Amino acid sequence: MNLRARWRIGVWALVVALGVGALAAIAMATTPPGAVMDPEGVGPDGGAALIAVLEQNGVTVETSTSIEEVTDAVRQGDDDTSIVIANTSNLGTTAAATLRQESVGVDRIVVLSPNSEQLKALRADATALLSGVFVPIESRCDIGTVDEGDSLIGIDTRYETATGSSGTKACFPLTIQTEDGSDDGEGDHGAGLLQLPSTSSHPQMTIVGSKTGFTNGTITQEDNAAIALRLLGGSSRLIWYHPDISDLANSESTEEGGGLLPAWFAPALALVATSLLVLALVRGRRLGRLVREPLPVVVRAVETTESRGRLYRRAQDRPRAATVLRLATVDRLRSRLGLRRGDSVETVARAISAATGHPVREVLDLVAGPEPTDDAALVRLAQDLSDLEEKAHRP
Structure with missing residues (x-):
């Protein structure tokens, strides 16, 4: 095969690769971020059980x-109606x-895990923080929909209101526990649920900082089911709003940009292609056949591990060493207990507890x-992780 034929094949391969990359980028930009609380979803992330x-x-x-x-459903209904996003x-x-x-x-709007921009559009005086x-x-608290002593699991967003x-x-105030075991500033770090009174701008609004707390896989844990029924069952009619990608495309930010893709995407793609x-x-002219070269030395894996450990010790990097030990233990226990690599640490912890x-x-x-704060604590952590791994068995 001569040089011209190789050049042609290379150009066509480059064009095909760029086309596939552009299609993949467009597909990722137009794919919905997820289907959590899908009203028809029967999997762990769906909301069919609550409905x-x-x-x-x-x-x-x-x-x-x-x-x-x-909008059509609200106009056609009566006042005894609630809406959940x-x-x-x-x-x-x-x-x-x-x-x-x-x-x-309407009676009430319940919004699950909104961000600050969405709260601003809803005229809700609150700020969202991860x-x-x-x-x-x-x-x-005791506000009717939530009783004193109720326990909720799955909070992923906290909210703060203006003074x-x-x-x-x-x-559900979030607190930070000090070293002596006391709570540091209860409520100063935001709350997992806010109930805003009705105003001329919006009806009574309940903001819940959880996307997964009311899903099929979590609804039966703690008091999640009771809280969900009180929040969403207060009216005889409930509009379950599950926005699709079109409602995201109609946001102000995309209207200014003229599409789903950012304005810089096309010029950047053209620059990369060029x-x-x-x-x-x-x-192109420098391409030749591949030549194998033997490695000058062979380094055993145990030597690499020991050298890395000495580096951690010399740098006094105990947090990094602890992280490596914990990640390795969790990975091995995932495999031993038949769990998936994508399972969360909480899921792995429950499986280890059962085993x-x-x-x-x-x-x-x-x-x-x-x-760990010192070498002794790091050694204890390593020993405890080793003991935990030895005791774990597949149930």
Whole structure:
């Protein structure tokens, strides 16, 4: 094969690769972020179980996937109606503002895990901050829909309100525990649930910082089911709003950009394509057959591990060493207990607890607890992880 034929094949291969890459980027940009709380979903992330229980309790549930359907349903219904935005991943700011304008007369709006931009569009005086708390949190409030002592698991977002917000009630306060075991500033770090009173801009609104707390896989844990029924079953009619990608596309940010892709995407793609083409032309004549070269030395894996450990010790990097030990232990236990690689640490901890008899909290402290402060603590952590791994067996 001569040089010209090789050059032609290389150019066509480059064109095909760029085309496939562009299609993949467009597909990723237009694919919905997820189907959490899908009203028809029967898997762990779906919401079909909650809908079935609501209907058994006499609540008429109407599902809508676009803001137009929600608007029509609100106009056709009566005042004894509630709305739940079950998945805010595809809720654009324009759709949120339209919902606020059209739903002033309904009983209540329940929004699951909205961000700050969506809250601003809904005229809700609150700010969203990531939480990452996946342990049960006690309510410490009594607001009718939530009783004192209720426990909720699955909170992933916390909310803070402006100072002096009148009528706003907060539940499930997030606290930081100090070294002496006391709570540091209860409520100063936000709350997992806010109940905002009705105003001229919006009806009574309940903001819940959880996308997964009411799913099929989590609804039966703690008091999640009771809280969900009180929040969503207070009216005889419930509009279950599960926005699709069109409501995200109609947001103000995409209207300014003129599409789903950012404005810089096309020029960047053209620049990358040109650069690759020039590189192919420059390097094309230098292509030759592959030549194998023997490695000068062979390094055993145990020597690499020991050298890395000495580096950690010399740098006093105990947190990094603890992280490596914990990740390796969790990976091995996932394989031993027949779990998937994508399973969360909480799922692995529950499986380890069932296999070893240790409490879930104790297992979580071992595999995802605080970092060791000295060498002795690091050695104890390594020994405890080794003991935990020896006791674990596949149930």
